[in-house]
Structure formats: structure tokens, C-alpha cells
Amino acid sequence: MEHGFVDCHCHISAREFEEDLEDVIQRTTEAGVKTLVAVTEEVGEFARVLQLQERYPDLVAPCFGIHPLQGGGGSEQRSVKPQDLDAALPHFYKHRERLVAVGEIGLDFTPWCAPTQQDRDDQMKVFVETAQHRQGAGSARERPLAISC
Numbered sequence: 001m002e003h004g005f006v007d008c009h010c011h012i013s014a015r016e017f018e019e020d021l022e023d024v025i026q027r028t029t030e031a032g033v034k035t036l037v038a039v040t041e042e043v044g045e046f047a048r049v050l051q052l053q054e055r056y057p058d059l060v061a062p063c064f065g066i067h068p069l070q071g072g073g074g075s076e077q078r079s080v081k082p083q084d085l086d087a088a089l090p091h092f093y094k095h096r097e098r099l100v101a102v103g104e105i106g107l108d109f110t111p112w113c114a115p116t117q118q119d120r121d122d123q124m125k126v127f128v129e130t131a132q133h134r135q136g137a138g139s140a141r142e143r144p145l146a147i148s149c
């Protein structure tokens, strides 16, 4: 039996890895990592994760999710809205056989990102509905959740 590590939550699709992706992948495999569970935060990352899985099929395991905060880490950051989940769901179902888990999802009530009760209610709605959809998206098995904390 071959032994190794599973990185159960990484952001390998992040722009920060574009320049030296090959080096990162090489160091990852040299360190004994056998699987990278590639979580996403926004629907715009889904295609990149699928491309990475196609490029490294024995290493990258896709995980689709909608983070409670959208718009990156800059001044455009905002609380997730139900429309964000609406945009993601077709991708969940279309690629359900390729997903090993669902995430990254969760709640983030940072005051300047979710200042209103509507923001917090929207986050709760997206979180609960995503968790409910993971079963439907998971064909015969229920996908694990990767929770933001």
C-alpha cells in the first residue's frame, strides 16, 4: 500500500499560483502529497479547477463552493447573495461526478462585509441550500462539506 498525504483544503486555483504552478506542484508531490482537494470560493474559479484536474488528474480533486464573502479580498468584497448560488448550481450538477466534496461554504459576519441583517440572512440561505444541494449533486453518495471558518 502506498502512503501519502491529502491536502483536504487548498486554493490551488488562486491567481497567486499562476506564475509558479509547476514548481508548486513539483514541491507538493515531492513532499508526499497524493491528493489536493481544490476548493473554490466563487463560480469564476470552477473552470480553472476543472482545468487543473485535467492537467493533473492523479493529484487535483475538484471541490465547488461559494464562499460567504464574494469579490476577492479587496474593496469589492461583499456578502454572498442567493444569485451567486443560482449561478453555481448548474455547474454543481453538470460536473457532479468530478466533485469529491462541496466547499468552501460557510458564514462570515465580519461587520464591514455583512453589515445588514439581510446580508446575514442571505449567507444563511446560501449555506443551508448549498448543503442541501450537495446530496442532489452527489448522485449515489453525499459529498463532504468544506466549511469556511
Ligand SMILES: [Zn+2]
Binding pocket: 009, 011, 039, 104
Ligand atoms: Zn479556504
